[in-house]
Amino acid sequence: MQKYSKQTRLLLAVDCIVFGFDGEALKILLIKRGFQPEKGNWSLMGGFVQPDESLDQASNRILKELTGLEGVYLEQLHTFGDPQRDPIERTVSVAYFALIDINKYKKQISDDYHAEWFTMKRTPKVIFDQQEMVELAKKRIRYKAAMHPILFELLPSKFTIPQLQNLYENVFNTAIDKRNFSKRVLATGLLIKLNEKDKAGSKRGAYYYQLNMHNYYSKFQAFMNFIPNPDSISAS
Amino acid sequence: MQKYSKQTRLLLAVDCIVFGFDGEALKILLIKRGFQPEKGNWSLMGGFVQPDESLDQASNRILKELTGLEGVYLEQLHTFGDPQRDPIERTVSVAYFALIDINKYKKQISDDYHAEWFTMKRTPKVIFDQQEMVELAKKRIRYKAAMHPILFELLPSKFTIPQLQNLYENVFNTAIDKRNFSKRVLATGLLIKLNEKDKAGSKRGAYYYQLNMHNYYSKFQAFMNFIPNPDSISAS
DNA sequence: AATTTAATTGTGATAAAAACACTTAAAAAA
DNA sequence: TTTTTTAAGTGTTTTTATCACAATTAAATT
Numbered sequence: 001m002q003k004y005s006k007q008t009r010l011l012l013a014v015d016c017i018v019f020g021f022d023g024e025a026l027k028i029l030l031i032k033r034g035f036q037p038e039k040g041n042w043s044l045m046g047g048f049v050q051p052d053e054s055l056d057q058a059s060n061r062i063l064k065e066l067t068g069l070e071g072v073y074l075e076q077l078h079t080f081g082d083p084q085r086d087p088i089e090r091t092v093s094v095a096y097f098a099l100i101d102i103n104k105y106k107k108q109i110s111d112d113y114h115a116e117w118f119t120m121k122r123t124p125k126v127i128f129d130q131q132e133m134v135e136l137a138k139k140r141i142r143y144k145a146a147m148h149p150i151l152f153e154l155l156p157s158k159f160t161i162p163q164l165q166n167l168y169e170n171v172f173n174t175a176i177d178k179r180n181f182s183k184r185v186l187a188t189g190l191l192i193k194l195n196e197k198d199k200a201g202s203k204r205g206a207y208y209y210q211l212n213m214h215n216y217y218s219k220f221q222a223f224m225n226f227i228p229n230p231d232s233i234s235a236s
Numbered sequence: 237m238q239k240y241s242k243q244t245r246l247l248l249a250v251d252c253i254v255f256g257f258d259g260e261a262l263k264i265l266l267i268k269r270g271f272q273p274e275k276g277n278w279s280l281m282g283g284f285v286q287p288d289e290s291l292d293q294a295s296n297r298i299l300k301e302l303t304g305l306e307g308v309y310l311e312q313l314h315t316f317g318d319p320q321r322d323p324i325e326r327t328v329s330v331a332y333f334a335l336i337d338i339n340k341y342k343k344q345i346s347d348d349y350h351a352e353w354f355t356m357k358r359t360p361k362v363i364f365d366q367q368e369m370v371e372l373a374k375k376r377i378r379y380k381a382a383m384h385p386i387l388f389e390l391l392p393s394k395f396t397i398p399q400l401q402n403l404y405e406n407v408f409n410t411a412i413d414k415r416n417f418s419k420r421v422l423a424t425g426l427l428i429k430l431n432e433k434d435k436a437g438s439k440r441g442a443y444y445y446q447l448n449m450h451n452y453y454s455k456f457q458a459f460m461n462f463i464p465n466p467d468s469i470s471a472s
Numbered sequence: 473a474a475t476t477t478a479a480t481t482g483t484g485a486t487a488a489a490a491a492c493a494c495t496t497a498a499a500a501a502a
Numbered sequence: 503t504t505t506t507t508t509a510a511g512t513g514t515t516t517t518t519a520t521c522a523c524a525a526t527t528a529a530a531t532t
Contacts (some may be wrong), residue, residue: 003325008287009245012317012328051244051326055317079315079330081248081291089239090287092248094315162479179481180521202478203530228521398510415512416490438509439499464490 011091014059015046015130017077017137018067020102020117021154023163026170027102027117028134029109030126031066037088038127044134045115046093059096067115068108073099073153077137085129097137099153145171147223149190152211160198160206161185172227184226189215247327250295251282251366253313253373254303256338256353257390259399262406263338263353264370265345266362267302273324274363280370281351282329295332303351304344309335309389313373321365333373335389381407383459385426388447396434396442397421408463420462425451 018029033043047062049055055076063069074096081092102117109115118124126134145151151167152159165181185191192212197205254265269279283298285291291312299305310332317328338353345351354360359370381387387403388395401417421427428448433441 004247004284004327007247007284009247010285010287011240011243011245012248048240048243049246049317049328051246052319054319055315055328058317076314078312079291081285081294081330083288083290091240092285092291094317160479177522178479179523182480183482184520197528199529202528204477204479204528205530206479225520396510413491414510415492418511420489435498438497440497440508440510441499442510461489 011086011089012049013046013091013093014049014055014062015044015093015095015133016059016063016074017044017095017097017134018063018069019097019099019137019141019154020105021151021167021170022102022106022117023166024170025119026154026167027119028123029067029115029117030124031113031115033127041127042124043127044095044130048091049094055094059094063098067105067113069098069100069105073150077133077140080129080133082129093133095133095137097141099141099150101154101156103156142171146225146227148220149188149216149224152190152216158194158196158198158208158210160201160208161191162201162206163198164209168226174227176226176228180228181226188219188224190219247322247325248285249282249327249329250285250291250298251280251329251331251369252295252299252310253280253331253333253370254299254305255333255335255373255377255390256341257403257406258338258342258353259402260406261355262390262403263355264359265303265351265353266360267349267351269363277363278360279363280331280366284327285330291330295330299334303341303349305334305336305341309386313369313376316365316369318365329369331369331373333377335377335386337390337392339392378407382461382463384456385424385452385460388426388452394430394432394434394444394446396437396444397427398437398442399434400445404462410463412462412464416464417462424455424460426455 020027020029029045030042031045032040045062045066047058047065049058050061053061056074059074059076060070063072063074075098077095077097079092079094083090085091085093109117120138123134125131141150145168151164151171154167155163161182162178164185165176165178168181169176190212191209194208194210196208198208199205256263256265265281266278267281268276281298281302283294283301285294286297289297292310295310295312296306299308299310311334313331313333315328315330319326321327321329345353356374361367362370377386381404387400387407390403391399397418398414400421401412401414404417405412426448427445430444430446432444434444435441
């Protein structure tokens, strides 16, 4: 037996929703699509899965080809398979989301790849069913971040507690009491205080912290609760 | 433009992990595969996605064709795309999991479809990478059930609180204090007490309850916490 | 030296979770 | 009919976690 005869084959694509945080707002990365249809319109990072690569490999390759990003947090989100989602030909798309430190790649992305960051509120129209993908990705990162420390992926390796709080307040669109926040964050044992201050944000300066990677991996599965009233969190 | 030329098309399949609970243990449903390769070996319910159907439609169709099940809880789990996962020809598979009331379909399944239920501990070897799918599905249902009332899908429409507790204890492999459990469960407002008892389980008999469907839908997204120390829950 | 700005720190009140044991209904056995 | 057996049902106390809340400090700027 060589093949499954009589079965129809179809195109399989990967689309990546790339999240970044610049200290101000949560943003996503879009690119101007380089081929027809919808050429020149804003799109997620996407491409076809090649015969010899797995889905994870495809998503990593596509992300690298279109943005230069490598070794970032990348997780499968959902597969979209409406028969009509691509007007040219049936294409099923496996969506991934990525979390990156926006500043680490900022110049590279805009100079070399003509990708652009957009705030959630001012996202342009994207092609096909990609708006649905973005919405689902937003839900998923809230959902997951409410329980696991994934948002650290969005920060530089050295960060301050006010920066971290700002990130959480952004993602969950809520205000958090800073005394309670720092207590909880420090209680996780995930942070190591450095003898160095970030003077950019204030006159007094805020101490830098970095992740305790050992605890990060061992406690990743543990439920966290940085968010006071997680009403806004909805299922994946 | 008619097609994306030069791109390789591939086979897309759907595999369903069907969970059931018989009052004793959590089980999964397997079927003897009806075609080559691996014909006659135990397998998840699977089949190829047809040209005109969405992924949700395909999973529902396949579940119905192979087990007669219809209208059950079915949710996309993950897409598996290792190039070598099917030895005959590259096939990417979208895995779904289903939750059903085992007794409702028991006879139908074994009489008409030659599918069989297996406890988690005594699952036979399944084909390809399906063991990985089953493991992931188990993780996911724990994860989700720790926060959302999905386990009710595994029970008959009328059930007792001891039955419900037994189910939770099984899924999470933990003992729960019955006073605390019933307090929490009743506090959700999800249950309606009936004037009828189940006499099968004990001499005294336990009152039947049924789901308050209105509250079920409105509170589905709310986080629940029936499980005392959810250490065993790991990410999706 | 005074002012400004944001970082840092602690405590008491309230709510939720956990630990814990006896009573009761009803069938079965004596 | 009485006693025994079995699992269902129910309350309180203790402990822990969460929430609300404000004064002090470091360091640059005026």
